[in-house]
Amino acid sequence: MERAGLERTLFYRHFDDLGDLLLRAAGEAIEELWAAQVDLGAGRDGSGTHPEKIREAMRPPVALYERHGPLLRVLDEGAASDARIAAGRGAIRERFDELAAGSLGELPQLASLSPSEVREVARALNLLNTAYLIDAFGREPRIDAETALTTLTTIWTGVIYGPR
Numbered sequence: 001m002e003r004a005g006l007e008r009t010l011f012y013r014h015f016d017d018l019g020d021l022l023l024r025a026a027g028e029a030i031e032e033l034w035a036a037q038v039d040l041g042a043g044r045d046g047s048g049t050h051p052e053k054i055r056e057a058m059r060p061p062v063a064l065y066e067r068h069g070p071l072l073r074v075l076d077e078g079a080a081s082d083a084r085i086a087a088g089r090g091a092i093r094e095r096f097d098e099l100a101a102g103s104l105g106e107l108p109q110l111a112s113l114s115p116s117e118v119r120e121v122a123r124a125l126n127l128l129n130t131a132y133l134i135d136a137f138g139r140e141p142r143i144d145a146e147t148a149l150t151t152l153t154t155i156w157t158g159v160i161y162g163p164r
Helices: 008-014 018-042 051-078 083-105 115-137 145-161
Strands: none
Touching (some): 018 051, 051 115, 051 145
């Protein structure tokens, strides 16, 4: 606020504290990602998940982290010391875990897994995505977006089509 030549009171008219600012700023980015993932799920035709569909599902998170990586890194790091940020991040993760578990649970390739196992696979994959994308785009040097897209597609495809 000082560098902008504004009074601190203006900040507190809009935000409770820095954690509130981070949650709101990241919330907009996360809602953008959520909408893209829900749209992808709604567009499934029931014919299963092929590697190209997995690639398309990975495209929105890669694009989001490419645009907002530093903000999402700060949010992730802030969760270590701010209980409200941690709770908000946990709620966001839970939403994405449920979405991924719902999609993964429909796949014949994972039919041998119990619902709780599918949920853990979804959670692990989402944590992997988050950690990888924060590392890839949260600070300089950044990796190429196509490299990140190929990497995540390879991992998700390996989990879905790998040996059981």
